[in-house]
Amino acid sequence: MIIGTVVNASGLPQARLMANSVKRQMPYAKVVVCLVEEFQAESLPDIDWIVTAREICEYIGFPYFDHYIFKFNSLQSGAAMKAQLLTYLLQAFPDEEHMVYLDPQMYVFKPFYEIEQMLSYYDVALTPHHLEPSASWDCSREIGTLQDGTFHSGLVAVKNSWEGHRFAKWWMSMITGDFAGQPKGLYTDQPYLNFVPAVFNSGVLRHPGYNLAFWNLHENGRKLYWAGDEYCLTNYVSLHCVNFSNFLGLLDSCIDAYVPHDGAFRQLWADYKQYLEWLHLQHPEAPWSYDYFYSGEKIADETKLRYREAKLHRQVEENPFCLSNSSEF
Numbered sequence: 001m002i003i004g005t006v007v008n009a010s011g012l013p014q015a016r017l018m019a020n021s022v023k024r025q026m027p028y029a030k031v032v033v034c035l036v037e038e039f040q041a042e043s044l045p046d047i048d049w050i051v052t053a054r055e056i057c058e059y060i061g062f063p064y065f066d067h068y069i070f071k072f073n074s075l076q077s078g079a080a081m082k083a084q085l086l087t088y089l090l091q092a093f094p095d096e097e098h099m100v101y102l103d104p105q106m107y108v109f110k111p112f113y114e115i116e117q118m119l120s121y122y123d124v125a126l127t128p129h130h131l132e133p134s135a136s137w138d139c140s141r142e143i144g145t146l147q148d149g150t151f152h153s154g155l156v157a158v159k160n161s162w163e164g165h166r167f168a169k170w171w172m173s174m175i176t177g178d179f180a181g182q183p184k185g186l187y188t189d190q191p192y193l194n195f196v197p198a199v200f201n202s203g204v205l206r207h208p209g210y211n212l213a214f215w216n217l218h219e220n221g222r223k224l225y226w227a228g229d230e231y232c233l234t235n236y237v238s239l240h241c242v243n244f245s246n247f248l249g250l251l252d253s254c255i256d257a258y259v260p261h262d263g264a265f266r267q268l269w270a271d272y273k274q275y276l277e278w279l280h281l282q283h284p285e286a287p288w289s290y291d292y293f294y295s296g297e298k299i300a301d302e303t304k305l306r307y308r309e310a311k312l313h314r315q316v317e318e319n320p321f322c323l324s325n326s327s328e329f
Contacts, residue, residue, distance in 0.1 A: 001026065001098045001116070004085045005106075006034040006053075006078045009286045012041065013279035014104035014244075017272070019046035021108040030096075034085045036069070036077040038289035053081050056088045068176060070320040071308045073301065074288040078103070079153065079189040083172035086158055090165050099164075103154035103243060107272060109231055110240040114207050115157045123163035124202035126151040126193060127211045132219045141215070149190030151204075152211050154243055156193070167200045178311040208233050213243035214254040217265070224265045231264060244272050293321055300325045 003022050007015045019031040023046045036053040057065040072080045089099045118125045134141050158164040174192040196202045208221045221234045231239040259265045303325045310329035
């Protein structure tokens with residue numbers, strides 16, 4: 001099994017924590033990091049290979065990398081490269097049977113036996129954001145999920161098969177296409193996964209121990225506690241992985257709303273933050289390579305939006321990083 005993730009330099013602490021958790025639970029697994037930076041990173045503990053996004057795109061024959069990455073900000077860069085990374089893993093490691101994309105904020109507590117079993121029947125395995133419907137008087141979560149995507153793109157597993165390759169290439173073509181009506185926001189990759197159960201040989205992993213995160217802490221089947229020597233969920237279901245994304249402080253607010261003051265998840269989150277803080281000392285915050293023109297001028301968000309809009313209507317031939325914020329597209 002190969003576990004892949006996408007980060008920029010500022011996300012390396014999360015990637016290292018994720019990789020360490022993978023190696024502890026699945027020492028046989030290999031970890032590959034796609035680094036969305038112009039420079040290469042030094043080798044890091046528990047990470048087997050670090051490959052730049054440009055190198056990945058060159059390997060799989062994905063053209064016009066500069067034109068593509070220019071459209072995104074640093075937060076969006078992870079979503080922008082997930083499908084390219086999966087395509088790369090399937091091509092570069094033909095002897096490996098299973099590929100799993102994991103967000104860098106994921107932390108693994110148990111081996112992925114259920115995923116391996118599912119991939120013996122299916123070519124793609126997806127994990128839903130929710131396993132329980134909301135109360136009839138409150139459908140806000142369902143509305144938000146319709147916009148962001150039913151399935152979580154932070155954990156997508158693919159078999160190294162003809163159908164697995166077909167899925168990865170399709171997902172890449174949908175994410176990278178320049179057409180009107182594309183999903184907006186950070187999760188431009190995710191809504192397309194809604195179509196996967198209909199058009200690919202795919203399965204839905206409904207195990208509550210996968211993808212415990214701020215968006216499902218309220219579910220009755222995902223109450224976390226410590227049992228003996230492991231973390232368990234409701235009805236002694238094993239916890240396999242947690243997504244510690246705290247985007248806009250949503251994890252903190254959901255913990256305050258749904259986790260008791262002595263709840264196990266609070267301690268789990270505190271321990272994770274402590275480890276992460278220590279790693280941040282080794283990897284201080286750094287500017288993102290693709291936030292600047294070659295001249296050194298910072299690229300304005302409005303310029304990225306103008307460029308993305310221009311690409312919908314015509315081919316922009318010149319490398320956008322050679323231009324400036326005052327350039328017309």
